[in-house]
Amino acid sequence: SAVISQKPSRDICQRGTSLTIQCQVDSQVTMMFWYRQQPGQSLTLIATANQGSEATYESGFVIDKFPISRPNLTFSTLTVSNMSPEDSSIYLCSVLSGGTDTQYFGPGTRLTVL
Amino acid sequence: GENVEQHPSTLSVQEGDSAVIKCTYSDSASNYFPWYKQELGKRPQLIIDIRSNVGEKKDQRIAVTLNKTAKHFSLHITETQPEDSAVYFCAASPTGGGADGLTFGKGTHLIIQP
Numbered sequence: 001s002a003v004i005s006q007k008p009s010r011d012i013c014q015r016g017t018s019l020t021i022q023c024q025v026d027s028q029v030t031m032m033f034w035y036r037q038q039p040g041q042s043l044t045l046i047a048t049a050n051q052g053s054e055a056t057y058e059s060g061f062v063i064d065k066f067p068i069s070r071p072n073l074t075f076s077t078l079t080v081s082n083m084s085p086e087d088s089s090i091y092l093c094s095v096l097s098g099g100t101d102t103q104y105f106g107p108g109t110r111l112t113v114l
Numbered sequence: 115g116e117n118v119e120q121h122p123s124t125l126s127v128q129e130g131d132s133a134v135i136k137c138t139y140s141d142s143a144s145n146y147f148p149w150y151k152q153e154l155g156k157r158p159q160l161i162i163d164i165r166s167n168v169g170e171k172k173d174q175r176i177a178v179t180l181n182k183t184a185k186h187f188s189l190h191i192t193e194t195q196p197e198d199s200a201v202y203f204c205a206a207s208p209t210g211g212g213a214d215g216l217t218f219g220k221g222t223h224l225i226i227q228p
Contacts, residue, residue: 033215041220042203042220043158045216101163103160103216105150107156
């Protein structure tokens with residue numbers, strides 16, 4: 001399976017600021033996704049990162065709050081904008097590769113907003 | 115959209131006994147059902163998955179069954195070991211195939227008592 005890395009691994013931010021999270025894959029992948037996992041909770045899909053076009057957002061998530069870029073087949077970024085304490089979560093990217101249905105997850109970025 | 119219910123939220127079993135976790139889904143178009151194991155502080159790891167054209171799949175001590183008519187699927191772990199202790203998540207692909215992102219259940223905290 002693909003090797004996935006995320007930066008930063010964790011951060012503590014002040015409310016009102018923004019943080020950009022990077023997801024890097026060691027091989028080209030067909031699909032990349034961003035999920036949120038609030039403390040002690042399950043995973044919720046934020047959006048599908050589309051290469052060369054605008055991301056596809058799930059209900060309850062908007063581009064102004066979570067802008068996403070995917071400039072190529074190995075890299076994507078998620079920005080959490082104008083943060084509030086409710087944005088404190090683990091943010092995970094996942095990738096789909098090899099013509100399969102299997103999604104592999106990155107190690108996650110643990111975000112704390114004060 | 116898809117809705118996935120998972121039970122129980124916590125399951126405690128004696129080492130060596132079997133554990134069963136059950137999930138139901140709402141969207142009859144879903145046709146891909148993975149199970150992930152997440153240890154504390156780690157990323158979710160795929161342990162087994164099943165597609166709608168298959169009723170059961172086994173991998174050593176782990177098995178998954180699917181009843182498309184009833185829209186439910188279950189994870190079975192036999193001969194449980196201490197390293198099986200973790201949170202387990204079921205998921206469904208809402209429009210068929212993992213390429214559309216996953217809808218997760220709320221998770222089951224499996225505790226293996228020595």
